[in-house]
Amino acid sequence: MKELDLIRVAYAPFGTFGKFVCNSNLLYTVERPWLQNQHNVSCIPEGDYLCKPKFFTHGGGYPAVEVLDVPNRSDILFHIANWPENVKGCIGVGNELGVLANKWAVLDSSQAFKAFMDFYGKEPFRLRIRQINGAHVIIGY
Numbered sequence: 779m780k781e782l783d784l785i786r787v788a789y790a791p792f793g794t795f796g797k798f799v800c801n802s803n804l805l806y807t808v809e810r811p812w813l814q815n816q817h818n819v820s821c822i823p824e825g826d827y828l829c830k831p832k833f834f835t836h837g838g839g840y841p842a843v844e845v846l847d848v849p850n851r852s853d854i855l856f857h858i859a860n861w862p863e864n865v866k867g868c869i870g871v872g873n874e875l876g877v878l879a880n881k882w883a884v885l886d887s888s889q890a891f892k893a894f895m896d897f898y899g900k901e902p903f904r905l906r907i908r909q910i911n912g913a914h915v916i917i918g919y
Contacts, residue, residue: 779901779902779903779904780897780898780901780903780904781903781904781905781906782798782800782829782898782903782904782905782906783798783799783906783908784796784797784798784807784869784905784906784907784908785797785798785908785909785910786807786821786824786907786908786909786910787910789811789812789909790811790882791811792811792862792881792882793808793809793810793811793861793862793882794807794808794809794810794811794812794821794862795807795808795809795875795882795884796809796907800893800894800897800898801893801896801897803893805871805872805873805890805893805894806871806872806873806874806875806884806890807869807870807871807872807884808859808860808861808862808864808865808869808870808872808882808883808884809821809822809862809865809867809868809869809870810862810865810866810867811862815848815849815850815851817850817851817867818866818867819866819867820867821867821869822845822848822851822854822867822869822907823848823849823907824907824908824909825848825906825907826904826905826906826907827845827846827847827848827904827905827906827907828846828847828902828903828904828905829843829844829845829846829856829898829902829903829904829905830843830844830846830901830902831843831844831899831900831901831902832844832855834855834857836853838855838857838858840857840858841895841899842855842856842857842895842899843855843856843894843895843898843899845869845905851867853867854867854868854869855868855869856868856869856870856871856891856894856898857869857870857871857891858870858871858887858888858891859871859884859887860872860878860883860884860885860887861878861881861882861883862882870884870887871884871887871890871891871894872884872885872886872887872890873885873886873887873889873890874886
C-alpha cells in the first residue's frame with residue numbers, strides 16, 4: 779500500500795498549507811485554518827488516515843480521493859482548489875505556494891491534481907499528516 783506524508787508548513791488565520799512528495803515531485807496543499815476540527819470549516823487533525831478513490835459529486839463532478847476515519851467528520855476529499863475558501867474541510871493540491879488575487883494560494887491546482895490522481899488515485903493508500911519540525915508555524919497578516 780502506498781503512503782503519503784503530508785507535512786504542514788503553515789497554520790495561519792487565513793489557511794493551512796502543507797507539502798508532500800508525489801512520484802518524485804513536490805506538491806503543496808491548501809486547507810481551511812485549524813478551527814478545532816469543525817465540520818466544513820476546519821482543516822483535519824494531524825494523524826494517520828486511510829484514503830480511497832471516490833467520485834467528487836457535490837461541486838466537482840470528477841474522480842477524487844476521500845480521507846476516511848477523521849474523528850467526527852465525513853466527506854473529506856483531496857480535490858482541485860487554489861484558496862482555503864475553495865475547500866470545505868477538504869484538501870486542495872497545487873504545484874507551488876504563491877499569491878493569487880492578493881491571497882495566499884496553491885498554484886496550478888488542476889495540473890497538480892492530475893499528477894496526484896495519476897499516482898494516488900487508483901487504489902487505497904495511507905495518509906500521515908504532521909507538522910514541520912514539531913512546531914506550528916503561525917503567519918500573521
